[in-house]
Amino acid sequence: MKYTDLDMFTNHYLIAAMWSTPDSFDVNGLGGDPIDANYDLCDFTPEALDKATADCDAFRKEAGDLLNGIDDEQAGHDFWLTRNYHGAGFWDRNLGEVGDKLTEIAHRFGEIDLYVGDDGTLTF
Numbered sequence: 730m731k732y733t734d735l736d737m738f739t740n741h742y743l744i745a746a747m748w749s750t751p752d753s754f755d756v757n758g759l760g761g762d763p764i765d766a767n768y769d770l771c772d773f774t775p776e777a778l779d780k781a782t783a784d785c786d787a788f789r790k791e792a793g794d795l796l797n798g799i800d801d802e803q804a805g806h807d808f809w810l811t812r813n814y815h816g817a818g819f820w821d822r823n824l825g826e827v828g829d830k831l832t833e834i835a836h837r838f839g840e841i842d843l844y845v846g847d848d849g850t851l852t853f
Contacts, residue, residue: 730775730778730779730782731775731778732770732771732773732778734778735770735778735781735782736785736801737801737802737805738785738789738801738802738804738805738808739781739782739785739805740770740802740805741801741802741803741804741805741806742781742784742785742805742806742808742809743770743773743778743781743805743809744765744770744805744806745805745806745809745810746764746781746809746843747763747764747765747768747769747770747843747851748763748764748765749763749809749810749813749815750763750764750842750843750844751763751764752764752766752767752768752845753845764843764845764851768845768851772849772850772851773850773851773852774846774850774851774852776852777850777851777852777853780853781853784838784841785805785808787838788808788834788835788838789804791834791837792830792831792834795827795830795831795834796831799822799824803822807819807822807831807835808835811831811832811835811836812835812836812838812839812840812841813840813841814836814840818832818835819831819832819835820832841853
């Protein structure tokens with residue numbers, strides 16, 4: 730898979746991953762620049778793109794009609810943020826019970842870490 734093959738949901742899932750993840754950590758565990766300051770979608774490995782696509786497809790399949798009325802860009806962002814327990818996501822969009830159900834589904838996917846590999850590519 731190539732980054733140009735991504736649908737809008739998966740594209741914005743990866744964009745959220747890049748801006749919410751630092752590219753390095755210092756000795757105190759504090760992060761450097763967000764990954765998106767130095768990297769772009771073209772820097773993901775094909776395997777990482779396959780993983781992101783599979784996770785996004787599985788989430789959308791499980792969520793089904795709960796995603797109706799939420800645009801793909803926002804839903805992709807929220808899936809990344811929610812599954813990784815960031816301070817925003819489906820639960821804080823004033824979606825009521827729908828937001829709670831989407832949060833529960835996203836949490837079942839577990840947390841995942843984006844990082845820069847030794848070869849300078851982005852992977853999980």
